[in-house]
Amino acid sequence: MKKIFGGPAIFLDRSDINTDEIIPAKYLTEVTKEALKPYMLEDLKLENFDPSGEKLKNARVVVSRENFGCGSSREHAPWVFEVNGVHTIIAQSYARIFRQNTFNGGMLAIELPKGDLDRLFALEKVGVVNISVDLEGQRVTATAGGKTESLGFEISPFDKALVQAGGWVEFADARY
């Protein structure tokens, strides 16, 4: 599946959002990624968040806080985002396995410092936030109601190469 980085964002204002909240274990009995599609963030309890709402359905970017994706190694967590067209996650930090799984699938797990994230969260108060990502220039641009934030980000050369290769299988197969 061709990855598209950017689009309308949904904001999950809590740290330690775990893999069971992203995709509950009872759906791990599925053997295709597509089958996970209806269950994205089904068990996440958060103020003003409705897992079956339009806002999540329209989202192409998820913005959250610290230690996003902690817990299980299940790649079903980035997959459920992938099949719903969410190919970009932006957070202050990630659990290692989730971060690796996201890059391994050719998707983006962008880290921003707290101050920059706060500016994104502030934009949400203005209206629907649209985010575009310039991977080459390592820059995230967010707009809402005429306001714009442009934020640089760091990404390791390996993670960048994974995204450009389309994922770890492609990268490893060409090299090892």
Add this chain to the structure above:
Amino acid sequence: MGKTIAEKIFAAHLRDEPFPGTKVLDLDRVLCHEITTPVAIADLEARDKDRVFDNHKIKAVIDHVTPSKDSKTALQAKMLRDWARRHQIADFFDIGHNGVCHAIFPEKGYIRPGFTVIMGDSHTCTHGAFGAFAAGVGTTDLEVGILKGVCAFREPATIRVNLTGTLPKGVYAKDVILFVIGQIGVNGATDRVIEFRGPIIDRMSMEARMTLCNMAIEAGGTSGICMPDMTTVEYLWPFIKDEFKTPEAALAEYRQWVSDDNASYDKVLDFDLSNLAPHVTFGYKPDCVKPVADMAGTPVDQVYIGTCTNGRMEDLRQAAEILKGKRIAETVRGIVSPATPKIFSQALAEGIIQIFMDAGFCVTNPTCGACLGMSNGVLSEGEVCASTSNRNFNGRMGKGGMVHLMSPATAAATAIAGVITDARTLQEA
């Protein structure tokens, strides 16, 4: 500058460094179960690359939902089974021989000091108890591991946790690790290895070390790790006796992996545990921990003893010691799941299964089921489970359920009283 055990293992397994800071390691073990492997198998087939790098270094087990509970889990088991047969995976464990992955693989002697181990399961860090670098990975890493025998890591820094003093009677490895996670926090060890050191570790059995390392991931750690010593050698001896003339010779060989005295650490934490109390979690994160006494009296609906954290022989003995001659509360459903067939047999031979049954426990076959709310003990909305497992996330054992993590001894005492109970108070009564 000296090296940590993790740095030594990385150096000895380095295949490639495609970019500064990214280490691609050769793998000694790629472990597989039926939940995370089938998608990797299907993807390899779709890419016309249905091959394995080494059918002896790859091991596989059906453990999460076994026997299968429905058509979907039957398909997962079938996909793993067919693949294992197709590629003649030498060590594949199915019904009648299967057990919880992080209990059965070490029990078979597959994990050795200095090894690199991956599995599509976050609690793979358990195997660090043997002085191995063992990391949980996702399906894509697993897929590349199966195909190429390599995995990429950022070289992790190490947090050294020195545990000194003597554990009080009735305080176990589970209490130690819950306490340590409470100190480090759920992301305090992200991209780090947690090295467990000190006299408390030196005196611990391999089973207790596995309990400790099992929960390194709950602090975000890539791997838990203990130094290989005579306890490690004695555990492995039946499997390595043809390799070495004496246990001392094995120890001399394994010592090469022990962290150098002048190794550098990201952080060193010292805890004297001489006054440690039994611990339990509250809330929905594993770093939300308290002494059991502070949670005493909290009613529970179910008590679950088992899992890759605490389903081993020593754990069952500790629980049985408390349950012997007693009945569990009428309001409590007790479930015990010995982690492997070998443990089940041993528990039968020692009369421990009878003690559990006489106390009113249901004894299940070895499986992961209830721990992650997939089978064999799922909670209903609003129910509370006292569990010897490793994760208390919201909905983990069933939507709307609450999980309190604790040691087997605390779980047994809680089963008897029907409310969270410090086993030491029960014994005094």
